[in-house]
Amino acid sequence: MELEVRHLRALCAIADTGSLHRAARQLGVAQPSLSTQLRRIEQELGGALFRRERTGCRPTPLGRLVLSRARPLVAEMRSLVAETRAAAAGGPQLRVGSTASRALAGWLRRLRARGQEPTLHMDVSPNALLRMVADGQLDVVFVHEVEGSPLRIPEGLRLRVLVEREPQFVSLPADHPAVGKPVVGLRDLAHDRWMIDPTVDGEWDAVQRMFRAAGINPRVLYGDYHTAAALVATGEVVTVCQPSCLPRPEMAVRRLAGDPLGVRLLLAARTETDLDGVHPALEEAYWEAAREAPAYREWLERSAVPATPLTT
Structure with missing residues (x-):
């Protein structure tokens, strides 16, 4: 061999x-x-x-x-392939990586409107994306850092904080008894099945800490975001979700009492110039998504988070 x-x-x-x-x-x-x-x-x-x-x-x-x-x-080798493909396509491309976010569509749209042509690489692992930037496989990545589980930042990367602490909400079936409350306590969900994606860096550890602090031990299933959303819609599970997640007729989004889960949202690149070229577009896209999400918008207005452009 x-x-x-x-x-x-x-x-x-x-x-x-x-x-x-x-x-x-x-x-x-x-x-x-x-x-x-x-x-x-x-x-x-x-x-x-x-x-x-x-x-x-x-x-x-x-x-x-x-x-x-x-x-x-x-x-x-990856840089060679990327540069060759860009040359064949007639020009350089901006290689973007990201974990899941509703801000992505608006971010990419704004980058294209500003004359950049982004490609997109998605991954559930922020650490894997950061390594790809350090290795020259991506130019910039948008990742989340779960509270209590610091990311492994490769040497030499430049970071920019988009949101210091984004609270995580919960997604639950529209007919769940707790839907009548604007803020849901964990004990309201103690007898539900939860679905968690264990491949997301730090998420399962954080959820376990949250359960222990609340003194509950619910049943847990393991699956990705798409599977979780489908099972929430059919009444099978509840799951942690980003606050910008939009409610649907079969699914509600609620704040968790005390905001026990949080993430830090980061941009990472090899140079400050790379960050300068994409940060304004991402910031606009993120707050656009926040304005569209009723539960998150209400939380932001009540919390008086500084530098939150919700009125634009």
């Missing part, structure tokens, strides 16, 4: 996500296939590259050595 760029990319993904499951999801392959590939790479190199622990995968000393050589090679 000869090592190829795809093998090096797999090793970097495992190291960045700390998990075979999350790495497989990022790479778009099945986890058993990635596990088999890792075993073959380790056999080829003559030693274990990762320790398989209960909390995930951690590089061994040999793994760290291999990764120190693999990362620059993978970054150079």
Whole structure:
């Protein structure tokens, strides 16, 4: 077996996500296939590259050595491909990465209106996106940092805070008994099934802390945002959601009493110039989305959050 760029990319993904499951999801392959590939790479190199622990995968000393050589090679190859595609398309493109946000559509629309032509790479892992910027695969990323779970910021990146603390709300079926309240207590939801995406960096840890602080131990299912939204609509679960999430006839959005969950919203790039070129458009798009969400708009008005342009 000869090592190829795809093998090096797999090793970097495992190291960045700390998990075979999350790495497989990022790479778009099945986890058993990635596990088999890792075993073959380790056999080829003559030693274990990762320790398989209960909390995930951690590089061994040999793994760290291999990764120190693999990362620059993978970054150079991706940069070569991106630059070649941009040249073939007739000009440079702005490579944008993001976790999920309702502000995305407005942000991309504004960037295009200002003469930029963005491409978009979505990922549930903020840490993976930050690593892609550091490696030269993306130009700028918009990510969230879950309170109590600091992100791993690669050396040399420049950060800009969009929102210091965005409260997280809850999405619940429209016929749920708690819908009659403008603010919902966790004990109102203690007997519900919750759906959480465990692949989102820090989210499950934060939700567990929230449950413990409230003295509840609800049933928990695991799934992504799309599955959670579908199950909320059919009355199966409740789930944490962003405050800019819009209600629908079958789904309500409510503030959680005491705002027990929060995230910090960040832009990251390699230079201040890159941040300057995209921050105004994102800021406009974010507050546009906030104005459209009734529960979030009410929370912002009541909280008197500074520098909140809700009246424009």
